[in-house]
Amino acid sequence: MHHNKLEVENPxxxxxxxxxxxxxxxxxxxxxxxxxxxxxxxxDTENSFSGIPTIRDEMKAAGLLPAIFxxxxxxxxxxxxxxxxxxxxxxxxxxxxxxxxxxxxxxxxPRSRGDIAAYLGIKS
Numbered sequence: 001m002h003h004n005k006l007e008v009e010n011p012x013x014x015x016x017x018x019x020x021x022x023x024x025x026x027x028x029x030x031x032x033x034x035x036x037x038x039x040x041x042x043x044d045t046e047n048s049f050s051g052i053p054t055i056r057d058e059m060k061a062a063g064l065l066p067a068i069f070x071x072x073x074x075x076x077x078x079x080x081x082x083x084x085x086x087x088x089x090x091x092x093x094x095x096x097x098x099x100x101x102x103x104x105x106x107x108x109x110p111r112s113r114g115d116i117a118a119y120l121g122i123k124s
Contacts, residue, residue, distance in 0.1 A: 005081045014071040023069055024052030055080070068104060081105075 001007075014020070016029025030036045055067050055078070065081040079101070085108055099120065106119050117123060 004083060005079050007077060007079045010076045011074065013074045013076050020069050020071055024056065065105070065108065068101065 014028070015031050018026065018028045022028075052069075059065070059067055059080065063084050065083050065085055068079045068081075070077050070079075102120060103116060106116060111119070
């Protein structure tokens, strides 16, 4: 937990052929389909890839910045920001972000390459 976001990490990264761009659009490969199938029957879980669209829909419905999903070096991570889409990023919140997060935050409103460079304090 951070003052501006909640991050959830899962060791193991994305499984199979799915990519970040596929999340919530296609059914993911299941590491252990027997366990997944059993859990669906026994404790009313679901395995139909509806979690990602639900996260996206709920963040939008709450007027918050979209969730940021990433998968690298064997870790899958989602960052859920507690900042409204229409609110400007203040300097304190922005200081806790890495460069890709700063760009996403800044580009909630479409920006030019020059605007992004100036925001990040770089020449190009």
